[in-house]
Amino acid sequence: MFFYLITVLLGLYLGCVGMQLVYLVFIFSKTGQYHRERGSLPAGSAPAEPKPDFSAGVSVVVCARNELDNLRELIPLLLQQDYPDFEVIVVDDRSGDECYDFLLLEALRHERLRLVRVNETPQHITPKKFALTLGIKAARKAAILLTDADCRPVSNQWIREMARTMEGDKEIVLGFSPYQVKNGWLNFFIRYETFYTAVQYLS
Known part of the structure; x- marks a missing residue:
């Protein structure tokens, strides 16, 4: 009985390992095998710098609840972005701290910053989805860039780098x-x- 149980458990373990290997080899490995679809480059040559399309404006949407400390760090970094046409929309999702007062003052100081406030959430939708819906509806630009209050852009080129990937007929870009x-x-x-x-x- 003991050896039978060990055999069954070992079989289950090997089956799980096998399934994991299938995912690693045939699905997850696609990330490492990514290549440009528009032709190949000669060996040793450097790819040409893509020409960003600055014609489309970008709306950065941030949903936050009780994130005062994070927003104090994030908002200046977003407003300092080197991009000609963008706005920052912060959705205050029923915060109990001083988020709303802080955002209201910042919005009065910076015309790029806009504030949306959620007072209550309908029962048929999760709070985060509802906040995102309101933020996206408030967007005035052609492209929408989503981030969270606890994230930080690596540089003032973040919007520019994301926007340059939104070329052609792409509908969604993941980062x-x-x-x-x-x-x-x-x-x-x-x-x-x-x-x-x-x-x-x-x-």
């Missing part, structure tokens, strides 16, 4: 946001989980 590196096993696990999740949706 990877790595977790900030800190000491500790918890941080390592969160970074691994973030990377693993990104591999799944980018594949």
Whole structure:
């Protein structure tokens, strides 16, 4: 009986490992095999710099609830972006801290910043989806760029770099946001989980 149980458990384990290998080899490996579709480049040659299309404006939408500290860091970084035509829309999702007062003052100081407030959420939709819906509806630009209050753009070229990928008939562009590196096993696990999740949706 003992050896039979061990055999069954071993078979289940090997089956799970096999399924994981199938995903790693045939699905997740697509991320590492990405190549440009528009022809190949000669060996040793550098790709030409793409010409960004600045004709389309960009609406950056951020949904936040009780994120005052994060917004104090994020808003200046968004407003300092080097892009000719953009706006920042922050959806205050029923915050209980001083988020709304802070955002209201910032919106009066910066014409690019706009504020949407959620007082209550309908029962048929989750709060985050409802906040996103209101933020997207409030957008005035052709392209919509989504981020969260606890994220930080790596430079003032973030909007520009994302916009240059929105060429042709593309409808959705995905980006990877790595977790900030800190000491500790918890941080390592969160970074691994973030990377693993990104591999799944980018594949």
